[in-house]
Amino acid sequence: MDAPSGVNQGEFTWKISYFTEQDARKLYSEAFTVSGCEWRISLYPKGDDTDHLSLYLDVPNSATLPNGWTRNAKFSLSVIDQTNDVQSIRKETQHNFTATESDWGFASFIPLTELCSPTAGYLANDTLVIKAKVCVLTVTPPVNSRPAGPTDKFDSYFTGLEEFLNAAETNGGSVGSTSCNQDGALMAEIPSLEEVEKAKQSLKECLSDLFKLNMKEKLYEALSTLSLARTGLSSEQQITIETFQANFNDFTSDFLAFEQDNAEFELHKLQKDQKFSAMKKSQDTHILYKQLMDDLIKEEEELKRRTEEVNSRRDKLLSDWEILLVESEEAKSGYQDEQKKVAEAEEKKRIAEERMSRSTTAWSNLKAQFC
Incomplete structure (x- = not known):
């Protein structure tokens, strides 16, 4: 932690070695304290659903804070170019941190291609250097349970x-x-x-x-x-x-009012852009679903066509089988008729053989007597 430049402000530098070898989806820095409040930096090495480095300021102990806690802070996050500091990238914003919004920052801080470019100095010796500057404006409830005082119309760092x-x-x-x-x-x-x-x-x-x-x-x-x-x-x-x-107070209050209104404008503009991105993402998903539905309809039509073809083949097979059944029954009936006729013919043949045997014997006797 660098030396603070005021009661309600401070700086923190985070060095991440072997950055390109990090496998975790999200990384956290160690906690640091500004104006009695703990903070930390969080980042997505491969982007938070984007092709940019995603960088945020985070309240690490939000679950243990009193109900209804808030922290209004103005802060900046920087990715340091370690070979040419002029090329370092710094972004600044203001946010009211709450239990439902305990982190805030930039989903698209720097393109990953630019971050990893060998001509840039962001990953010198595969080490990424992040710097955070935090100015705590207001804290609710006050740190260390200090008694609440009258609300100042200026930000707390003007107290x-x-x-x-x-x-x-x-x-x-x-x-x-x-x-x-x-x-x-x-x-x-x-x-x-x-x-x-x-x-x-x-x-x-x-x-x-x-x-x-x-x-x-x-x-x-x-x-x-x-x-x-x-x-x-x-x-x-x-x-x-x-x-x-x-007119010092009036003039500086006017400037401060502009700063606050401008910060509110930038905040709403950022939120609008985020909503637009969400809407665009939903639209892309809708298009994907529509394509999948069209594919299913085509499969259903193809399946219906094949079902009709199978039904037609089945009907023809049943028709042919019915013809075959008639022919089979006719053959069976004809076989039974012929089987009866064979039995009758066989009996006639046996009787004829007995008669012929008798006649042959008589013929032989007659021949023996006279020849």
Whole structure:
């Protein structure tokens, strides 16, 4: 775990050796803690029903958390190019983690072909490096059962800044920075030219991206320094700084509202895309089922045709058998008639032989007497 850059934020780096030899469908990192909450990274080495690496942030102990728990967090996940860091891929989002949605991230983070390309540095020595940056905005119930306080309209990482501003208004410039764990007083003295230039450079960085972590506090400090400057600023710049500082909370709240609305838009857009993917997947399955049904209908028609053919052959066979049965019965009847006639003829032959024998004897006697 890298050193955290604030109370509610932290980083974690996960190195996976022998990545291409992994057989598991899903891998989990060890758990790490940010703002008292445990997190872990999960990934699908061969994609979550896609040809991309699928990468998510996950709450590992969700089943043991109190009923109704939530964690609203802004986070980014990065796949590091170990030979050229500029080519590292980073994606950022925000999600309200709950018992029913305890993980969130990107199903299509990077194409597997690009991830495994030998010209890229994502799998140096067959090792994949994943980095997570997490900023915990709100937790319900609070970690360690702390008493619930009034809901702040800002995200929780601006809580320290609110204390900073209240102290500045009360003490005329004496402030403390809770988000950076610093205590001390900023004297309302005229800054040096070097401090003015440094504040101007800090202001430029803030204006480039107000929504980076702790950027709001840094912006207020820069404005506070420049509002006391007597040199290094044009009159127009001084008026602009005074105007912005006088309406600091309103202006930054407007920016924050935009960030929240934009995050909500991106979330709904992502969910819409996911629903569309699900709908497209269902449509593809429907087409497959329709093809299977058409094939079954063809098989049924072929089976019906063959059944009709078999029935026709059976009917012909039965017809031929009936003819054969008649012929057989006629032959049987004729055989029985002839059998009777043979018996009668045999009896006649026996009687004729007896008579002939008698006649022959008489003939022989007669011949013996006279010849």
